[in-house]
Amino acid sequence: MSQHTPVVVIVGGGFGGLSTARALKKAQVKVILIDRNNHHLFQPLLYQVATSVLAPGQIGSPIRGILRKSENTTVILGDVTGIDTAARCVLVNSADRIGVKISYDYLILATGVQHSYFGHDEFEKYAPGLKSLADAVAIRNKILRAFEQAEAEEDPSHHKELLTFVLVGAGPTGVEMASAIAVMVRSTLKHEFRRIDPASARIVLVDMATRPLGTFAPELSDAAQRRLTELGIEVRLGHGVDSIDDEGVVVAGDRIVSKTVIWTAGVAPSPAGKWLNAETDRAGRVRVRSDLTVQDHPEIFVVGDTASLDQDGKPLPGVAQVAMQQGRYASSLIRCRLEGKPCPSPFRYFDKGNLAVVGKGFAILQSGKVRLSGLLAWLVWAAVHLQFLAQSSLRVSVFVQWVWTYVTGQRGSRLIVKHHCD
Template sequence: MKATAHPHRVVIIGAGFGGLEAARRLGNQPVDVTVIDRSNHHVFQPLLYQVAGAALDISQIAWPIRHVLHRFKNITTLMAEVDGVDAAGKTVRLTDGSRLPYDTLVIATGSTHAYFGHDEWAQFAPGLKTLGDALSIRQHLLSVFEQAEREPDPAARQKLQTFVVIGAGATGVELACTIAELAREEMPGDFRHLDTHQARVIVVEAASRVLSSFPETLSDYVLQTMEHLGVEVLLNCPVTECHADGVVCKEKRIDAGAVFWAAGVRASPAAQWLNVSADKAGRVKVERDLTVPAYPDIFVIGDTALVEQENGKPVPGLAPAAKQQGQYAAEVIQARLHKRPAPGPFHYRNYGNLSTIGKHTAVVDFGRVKLRGRPAWVVWALAHIYFLIGVRNRLMVALNWLWLYMKGERAARIILSRKT
């Protein structure tokens, strides 16, 4: 008897925005899809800082991958960690020693923190990329205030209430502002011996302005708004030392109760898996159809890929860009299966750049149209609610924000352990 040919096997590594979008687009198609992720959940990373700042609970920005994809009967979800890729043998190696064969591979493994050659700083300055990171930062942040309440020495108490955020990109700005609001608007009155108004939030940035990806006019507005919230911003001030109790910037030591990292990222080790060249951030330079040079059956998308636009600039590492790349990769795969002409080269559609500065204001750059203040915050909020998965989560987040802005109360201020 003639053996029955197996369906085309697509393996997707990573269930972030790009990987999940590719999987959904291939759902209920005549392909056998396997999604691998080392976590069992998809997380909405743009709102991680609100979990870290106790404004949202983890269940409101994260969803089990299996549940998100359960209606697609051709998709199998595996919670596992990838150890490497055998491009010649067309298999994915897992850390448990097993291998998964593929006909087409989609690598969407995202990025992690980059400490610019000082990986030892990671233990002193945690970054914000995962739910675990957000919970760890929240635990440490709230525990420091508890420790300061018990501290009799004023100098030591002030040191504990000093928070340093390294990096003034979107994550750094948003995290710093939410810490400042937590300390100065929502926690006063909760403590008997601690004046949380005295908390210092310091942002240290090596560049000459905050949010350097935005136009200078919006960057200036952001700086003014941050200072109005009580955030101290040190520009042109690269960090040269980082310790458990503070940082050194321009030979000036800043003692702190907590230091958080938001200064840079590096791509996952996909380039090492494939033994191909990468840029300084570890991103794989892909073809215009998002495939790896010499490997047309391997797509790399999202933060792991270096994709050049028509103007020569790289596609930004944003959630909408990753989703567009996931959709495009799925379209190319389907065109190949059905022997249709492949779509044209990937084209990134820029729907704007958005960042919030505290709970009342934001900046939005649509190119010719630029918004700031409360109108920009409304656009930012609607955009983020739209991209959340499920009606329940959209409703819960909207109600949480409404309650927070009307009453100034954060419901997620729970410490699970006493470790600081």
């Protein structure tokens, strides 16, 4: 009689799902990784695709390719729509097949987050968010098209709305996007237009918080804010947006006319909590126990941005390191259980530090008691991001592109592409 090999189903091939699958490479299990996209995406560099520094293929890799040496792993392109916890199976829509059941012995949910417009879904039409490669290409199109339209527009009174860029949200993505646009208009685009001066573009960063990059220490936020101002970015803090429409945004009763508004403010969790009918936190993330399993379901783990876990009285942040460490922890727990070994101690996040880049050659870094801003922090930022790209070919290609852009000011991918996500 053949022995049943345990099946571990992983939903999501992002940072959490991929690190789980990699850590199970040599385990005596069958792994089935399901993702609605065929690629793993390095989200921290999405803003560089949106601002034309990198091409989409430089920050995304086929999941199948990354896991080609994991012989126990099958990759399925499909959209998970629900979970039958009693029957222990996930329901998947793939191509023309609806509601296909895939059974599991262990389930890892690593489905990340989506945009949240804080109850104002009507903003989405005018202010796209940045979460996927398709979003990044759409934003790139929007930014580049604004300059093209302004150059073609003979009436200078219309230039103002076309050359004003508003970023809603002064977290890392908003700050990185705003500063990347500022560098682009003052270097890359400088000599290419005849009727307009790209450097005259107005870039506005809006947030209801009182300082940008609020998760960093105040002195680092201040350093970032000074840098943003040096780059010519208007930083408007202390007020959220009242409304967004096709003419721009209204902030504290003041209308800012703009044809390009970008939303970088909020995220909402995936529907995993609903699928499991499990307890969630106020943000909708699934509350997990200290071993990352769901209450009453020791066979179901939730990791990464979809999970909610407090450490030392504070919720863990939605960052790549948390997702990767949780993925590795979940896989080690599964292995211990299968091998009859004692379970590891509860999950504990080891915070290696936070980084955010503010334009060319400047970043802020906070790691334990270390606080750094400027070129050195930027070099650390560059090294860390290169290290965590999924494949060595991407590391080489991104490194070469960065050196080229740094030295010449030229960007790698300034294409307006109409049908980008077929």
